[in-house]
Amino acid sequence: MTTLISYPNKKLWMAAIKPPMYSVAIMPIWVGTAVAFAETRIFHGAVFSTFLASAILILAWENLSNDVFDSETGIDKNKHHSLVNLTANKALIFGLGNSCLGLGLLGILAIAWWQQDLTVIGIILLCCALGYMYQGPPFRLGYQGLGEILCFFAFGPLAVTAAYYSQTQSWNMTSLAASVFVGIATSLILFCSHFHQVKDDIAAGKRSPIVRLGTARGAKVLTWFTASIYPLNLLFVLLGIFPVWTLLSWVSLPFAFKLCNHVLQNHNQPEKVSNCKFIAVAVHFWSCLLFGLGFMLSGG
Template sequence: MTTKVASYSPNPDSPSPNESSGSPTAEERKKLWLAALMPPMYSVAIFPIALGTAVAFAETHTLHWGSFLTFLGSAILILAWENLSNDVFDAETGIDANEPTSLVNLTGNKSLIFWIGNLCLGLGIAGILAISWWQQDFTVLGLILLCCGLGYVYHGPPFRLGYQGLGEILCFFSFGPLAVSAAYYSQTQTWSATSLAVSVILGISTSLILFCSHFHQVEDDLAAGKRSPVVRLGTQRSAQLIPWLSGGIFALAGLLVGLKLFPVWILLILVSAPTAVSLSRHALQYHDQPERVRNCKFFAVGLHFWSSLLLCVAFGIAGLS
């Protein structure tokens, strides 16, 4: 999964470099590079591994640091491949023609970005292969290869399923059930109903980031023939859907605690509720103003980060108790 941002700033309401006239200044160009590299987005790679490992620790009271750190590095490299290759494939369709934060546009060298992406993929898969070799069990490798396959059909030719509005579904499974289960299996070499259940929460919050990335680029998506969910629903109805999606994260956590599938510590996730409120308000207020709503993604990243971190902490506490 990859999403484009036009600015990188601690303040989600700050103006983007697009809003200045003329050629970008050195400071604006630095912001464009930071936006293109998307540092905040790598929490999307980190938390499935951290959460699957935390659940394993809660259930087994054991943590295999070598597998965890290797998996974490591989996940970051594989997401880098996903982001870089997405820039390359979007450059081929022309959908990024007006996107200043495309690495292809910034470097003017599509081939370079393509091969750097492939190098990241190769290194990432090598790390997963190492884990499988240590365990003499290639289940984790199979799961991650499936994730990579879903990542490719999301944006790669001839599939480009993201252009049909299926990106959020692919994202849900890749960064939710598949990745979390793979991380859990790398620690235990078995499966867990708890791991699968919590992966649904993480999958929703991750897909919400991708969903929120479409609001500011409806015109470009339409011009390129991309039928994202926001294009299909319209910005207003899409914004009205966000409180339900974000609220569903907390409702599901509460339900699973009530069913005694989760430890009561999981209710710590409620501390992140204000980020869901901020996201919903921002989307509802600015859904039809591209230059203001383009930072909606940052609010979604905040919700994903804090809710995921609190889930990890909760399972960590459960493992220590």
Template structure:
């Protein structure tokens, strides 16, 4: 058996750090809200504009890229990322480059949404997305840094709920109870990713003066709260099914419950062991992705049944 050389090991480590910095799995949180809002509109109106959907998906990915890049930049200012080896600022040693790449992503993303506005001659979608961008900035950017006050989760929930509503409006030019209900489900599923990212970095957060929810209530308190946060998604789902707001096909989303249980058990078991709980956000991403894909499949199933 041939053992890897030191250079090969270093190269492998750097590749792993770059993958962790780029966060490919994270971009599901940008794609899912747009798909959910668009497919719900298709199910309710029978119309789906593919060009607008494609533009919106690309814009959402660019805007999330801005959020991730600028988060690394602003966290570098506070020193909270000094032990985060996969920070893009730490990897490149060029904070200015990451800042301007983030601004470029923001400009291109907003330009994409603006093109939807010009196509439809309706500024509603642009207004909603600009609100989402403002929420993203005050979460991390100076002088606000509301994420450091423990308000990141409410801002995240509101932003991704509005994202679903914006995608729905881009197709239907109106709103519905269903789009707000599914928006709340997607918003909460996405917020879980942010919530679970705090468990392994309590010491760094405290040192930088960041009062994340886990700093405030402790890792055990966070682990005990997590099942209620996950459960709220299924409460909304069952409420929507019971009142007829949601199509019966959305019962399919109940199949994502085992992923929520897995997340809660993982965090409860390892909440106070940073090395073992640090992948909790990726377990949360898996649940968010599964929940979102099942919503999309259910909406497609509902639309297909209606066309028969």
């Protein structure tokens, strides 16, 4: 017991639970709801709160189950902050993950029951299927370098449009356009998580984008994709699809510069570049938060 509460272990547990990463679950719901509010000036608080809690629980399932699946391939043998390694109890982590999934889906079912409409639960089940295919057997598509694509669709077009639909029970091109912004910003986080573990990925046969590209080229690709969300935002404003207030997202540019400079300088130094995913989380959090706020502040 003393060991569990020692300072180094506290740091490992925090690294394993990854609290900052849960903004990945929150922001698609926030942006989809903000787009709906901009158009209808109606906000269904119970639906939003339930969807938010469910999204966090479903992401917890994905994180926990990924730790379990990674423990089976041996890729996490040097990952001291893996929950399976910390607890030495794979069955417990798997059970906790499935419990989170069940509770999360119950919340989405509640929304479907309130609205007498199964559309949202259908979309979220598809998100869960993509989440499982990322690391789960026999698919393990993340090992083929397809994780970022799955991430883009699950947390972008699917999650954002589901959140929009949960508020309006209708479809809209603006929410789909907004979902591209969120999807790219989310995929950056996963892309950044590969830079520091190239050797472990190669040893486990994981062909992550950074394994395929190399760290130097990967750093350049990261710069282009990080930079893309800002002109994309501007383009949709100029086309009249987004309100001008969404340009508030540009306030997050300092985090984007910090991320790109940090990775370009340290891409081949695992101990220095390992924190880049948390800078990417800051880019994602602030850009999406301010982007959604822009919709909320618009006149509808």
